[in-house]
Amino acid sequence: MFLRERESLTHASTNFLNSEKENFKVAIRVRPPLEREIDPAYGFSSIAKVGNDQNTITLLDYLGSATNDMAREQDIYENPALCNYHTYTFDHVYDQNATQVEVYETTARPAVSSILEGYNATLLAYGQTGTGKTYTMEGFKYDSNDSQRGIIPRAVEDIFKFIESTDNSNCKFMVRASYLQIYNENISDLLKNDRVSLQIREEKRKGVFVEGLSEWAVRSPSEICSLMQKGELARATACTKMNDMSSRSHAVFILIVEQLTSVEESTEIKVGKLNIVDLAGSERVRVTGATGKRLEESKKINQSLSALGNVIAALIDTKNRSHVPYRDSKLTRLLEDSLGGNCKTTMMAMISPAFESFSESLSTIKFANRAKNIKNAPKINEDVDQRTLLRKYEIELQKLRIALEEKSQGVIDMQKLMELEEEMRNCEADKEAAIEALERRSREYLQEKEEKNKLEELIKKMDSQMLIGGKKIEDTPQFRTALEEKHREMREEYDNRMREIEKEREMIEQDKAQIDRYKQLLLRQRDIMIALTARLNERDETIIQLQEDLDTFDKIQKEYENSLQNKNSRIEQLDMILKAHGIEVPEDFMVPDIVQEKEPRKYQPYSTNEINIDQDYHFPLQMLTAEEKINELSQLIVEKTKEIEALHRNFSKFEEPKEQIDTIKIKGLIKNGILMKLDSLKAGIDINKEEYGEINDILKGVYDTCWSTLAYLGDIKEQDKPKENLAPNTKETAINRARALTVDEILSIKRQEMRKNLKQIQPNNY
Numbered sequence: 001m002f003l004r005e006r007e008s009l010t011h012a013s014t015n016f017l018n019s020e021k022e023n024f025k026v027a028i029r030v031r032p033p034l035e036r037e038i039d040p041a042y043g044f045s046s047i048a049k050v051g052n053d054q055n056t057i058t059l060l061d062y063l064g065s066a067t068n069d070m071a072r073e074q075d076i077y078e079n080p081a082l083c084n085y086h087t088y089t090f091d092h093v094y095d096q097n098a099t100q101v102e103v104y105e106t107t108a109r110p111a112v113s114s115i116l117e118g119y120n121a122t123l124l125a126y127g128q129t130g131t132g133k134t135y136t137m138e139g140f141k142y143d144s145n146d147s148q149r150g151i152i153p154r155a156v157e158d159i160f161k162f163i164e165s166t167d168n169s170n171c172k173f174m175v176r177a178s179y180l181q182i183y184n185e186n187i188s189d190l191l192k193n194d195r196v197s198l199q200i201r202e203e204k205r206k207g208v209f210v211e212g213l214s215e216w217a218v219r220s221p222s223e224i225c226s227l228m229q230k231g232e233l234a235r236a237t238a239c240t241k242m243n244d245m246s247s248r249s250h251a252v253f254i255l256i257v258e259q260l261t262s263v264e265e266s267t268e269i270k271v272g273k274l275n276i277v278d279l280a281g282s283e284r285v286r287v288t289g290a291t292g293k294r295l296e297e298s299k300k301i302n303q304s305l306s307a308l309g310n311v312i313a314a315l316i317d318t319k320n321r322s323h324v325p326y327r328d329s330k331l332t333r334l335l336e337d338s339l340g341g342n343c344k345t346t347m348m349a350m351i352s353p354a355f356e357s358f359s360e361s362l363s364t365i366k367f368a369n370r371a372k373n374i375k376n377a378p379k380i381n382e383d384v385d386q387r388t389l390l391r392k393y394e395i396e397l398q399k400l401r402i403a404l405e406e407k408s409q410g411v412i413d414m415q416k417l418m419e420l421e422e423e424m425r426n427c428e429a430d431k432e433a434a435i436e437a438l439e440r441r442s443r444e445y446l447q448e449k450e451e452k453n454k455l456e457e458l459i460k461k462m463d464s465q466m467l468i469g470g471k472k473i474e475d476t477p478q479f480r481t482a483l484e485e486k487h488r489e490m491r492e493e494y495d496n497r498m499r500e501i502e503k504e505r506e507m508i509e510q511d512k513a514q515i516d517r518y519k520q521l522l523l524r525q526r527d528i529m530i531a532l533t534a535r536l537n538e539r540d541e542t543i544i545q546l547q548e549d550l551d552t553f554d555k556i557q558k559e560y561e562n563s564l565q566n567k568n569s570r571i572e573q574l575d576m577i578l579k580a581h582g583i584e585v586p587e588d589f590m591v592p593d594i595v596q597e598k599e600p601r602k603y604q605p606y607s608t609n610e611i612n613i614d615q616d617y618h619f620p621l622q623m624l625t626a627e628e629k630i631n632e633l634s635q636l637i638v639e640k641t642k643e644i645e646a647l648h649r650n651f652s653k654f655e656e657p658k659e660q661i662d663t664i665k666i667k668g669l670i671k672n673g674i675l676m677k678l679d680s681l682k683a684g685i686d687i688n689k690e691e692y693g694e695i696n697d698i699l700k701g702v703y704d705t706c707w708s709t710l711a712y713l714g715d716i717k718e719q720d721k722p723k724e725n726l727a728p729n730t731k732e733t734a735i736n737r738a739r740a741l742t743v744d745e746i747l748s749i750k751r752q753e754m755r756k757n758l759k760q761i762q763p764n765n766y
């Protein structure tokens with residue numbers, strides 16, 4: 001049976017797919033007349049005539065005056081001109097005799113098939129209130145044998161049959177269901193107890209969706225039926241003039257089928273989504289007589305339906321299709337994919353066959369006729385993102401399998417552990433048995449040994465009684481040798497033992513001494529601690545005592561201050577009284593300022609050495625009064641001044657006053673007669689050879705000094721000094737040089753030389 005179902009489903013799908021036009025299908029269903037529409041006296045005559053091809057419908061617009069269906073029929077028959085005929089063609093038209101199964105098979109089934117191939121599909125029920133939308137979509141019984149089951153239960157059955165008929169073990173399915181309603185422009189989840197208003201979102205990959213809408217994984221048709229029943233109870237319905245249980249909200253039942261097929265290494269995922277939309281019925285408030293809450297509901301319903309009409313109008317307006325007003329209502333926003341998008345949509349328009357509903361039926365037919373022109377562009381959701389629920393479950397399952405394997409591994413390990421523990425216990429038992437056997441054996445051995453000793457004793461005794469070769473055994477040389485050997489061994493053993501004992505004793509003595517030392521140390525530490533504690537206690541007591549004294553003094557001082565303040569204010573008071581009476585107070589009577597005696601401030605003595613601190617009180621050993629301190633510092637200044645003067649004097653040795661140097665040097669030069677000779681030379685007076693040599697030597701020395709001084713001062717480098725002797729060696733050059741040099745120049749050179757010497761002696765102080 002499953003196979004047959006599968007084949008027929010595939011066939012339905014193929015038919016559906018073959019026609020591009022059928023991406024948006026429109027079917028009309030004329031429901032049977034309701035009891036209230038049938039005139040008990042004259043019967044009922046339908047205004048909707050369905051063509052034999054089941055593609056056309058004609059609505060009869062009677063213009064006559066007959067008041068009942070029978071009379072109207074008669075009148076039309078007799079006067080055909082009294083009737084206008086409105087004929088329209090659709091993908092399918094069901095007359096009032098069409099059964100639920102028929103409607104499902106021809107209209108809904110292809111949509112179901114397409115979702116199994118990974119398409120999005122929508123079945124949309126539209127029509128005036130009470131025309132059979134809910135009946136067609138849901139039906140009223142959820143028994144799988146009930147012939148009045150609607151599209152939803154049948155679709156679900158088909159989906160599960162398809163899944164069951166799939167014998168490919170590499171193919172996995174997941175079916176999820178959601179159920180929502182749009183009531184008064186608020187979206188709420190019919191499968192949840194709360195009535196939180198949900199929002200519509202759009203994502204590139206996911207398309208349009210309701211955020212936070214619950215999705216229920218279902219594994220059988222009965223589970224879906226339970227969800228539907230739950231949703232139905234939550235759906236806003238009311239008893240209206242036109243329908244005992246009129247839906248006051250648009251309801252959308254969503255079925256998502258995920259298919260995951262693993263082929264070798266690759267995985268193919270298909271996700272099909274079926275929206276089954278049961279719209280709230282449009283109604284003419286005038287006819288229904290709605291007021292209050294019902295009126296508000298009606299307005300909202302009509303508004304959203306008119307938004308739906310606007311969207312359709314915009315979609316079919318091929319000339320000006322720039323803007324489609326999807327966002328004008330929640331309904332159109334939600335159906336954005338279904339209307340002109342990635343979806344195979346089937347609109348099912350329901351009409352009443354009753355004469356009284358003619359205008360509504362005609363309006364519905366016209367609406368459906370417009371919708372016929374909508375073109376959708378569905379595509380298989382194959383390249384759906386890898387985050388599909390099934391994929392996630394698959395991954396999760398994989399992880400769980402691994403975890404299970406690990407756990408199983410754990411179990412194996414546990415078994416191994418238990419085995420090892422058992423083995424260990426056996427080993428322990430063996431060991432104990434072995435020890436026991438060993439002990440028994442050693443007891444036996446000791447016993448044997450004892451017995452052997454006894455025997456030996458006995459033999460000895462007996463031997464001592466015996467004679468060997470006519471001699472007593474003690475007298476034999478063998479016995480003596482053996483005896484000596486025995487004695488020697490015993491002595492050796494005794495000595496060894498004694499040595500060991502001595503060693504042990506020494507070690508014990510050492511340990512004892514060490515322990516004694518520790519003990520002494522600890523005792524000493526204890527004494528120190530006791531002493532320190534006592535001192536600390538004493539100090540604490542002293543501090544407390546001092547604090548108390550301080551408090552007492554503070555108190556007394558405060559009292560004195562208060563008393564003084566009182567006295568002062570009294571004096572001021574008296575003074576003012578005296579002044580008021582014009583009496584001058586003599587100077588002698590003036591109260592002297594109270595000079596508070598203060599403890600003289602103390603200063604530390606000046607010392608370059610480290611200050612000795614009294615360990616007990618942390619004070620310097622000696623403190624000076626201010627006067628003493630001033631004296632001390634004055635003394636210090638005197639000493640330092642002397643020191644500085646001495647240093648100055650020393651320094652002055654190297655830095656003689658200019659005039660003094662000049663005088664000395666000039667005197668020296670005069671003494672040597674050189675300057676005179678120079679002057680003579682400058683004056684052009686002839687000098688003798690000796691004099692010339694003398695001058696030449698001096699000039700040569702001056703020349704050298706010049707060089708070295710300039711080198712020292714950094715003006716030139718020593719190595720730059722010419723190698724050849726540039727000192728004047730002729731009378732003429734000597735005279736020229738001498739002429740060039742003045743006395744001041746010579747003195748300046750000499751002074752620089754002195755400075756150089758001084759720097760070498762006291763480089764830091766210079």
Ligand SMILES: Nc1ncnc2c1ncn2[C@@H]1O[C@H](COP(=O)(O)OP(=O)(O)OP(=O)(O)O)[C@@H](O)[C@H]1O
Binds near residue numbers: 130132245246282
């Ligand atoms: N094809 C049908 N066969 C038998 N009874 C039908 C059929 N269609 C509708 N009915 C009956 O008509 C009445 C109204 O139907 P239904 O509630 O489905 O209308 P509706 O379009 O969903 O109304 P509303 O928009 O107010 O919710 C119900 O009692 C239902 O049983």
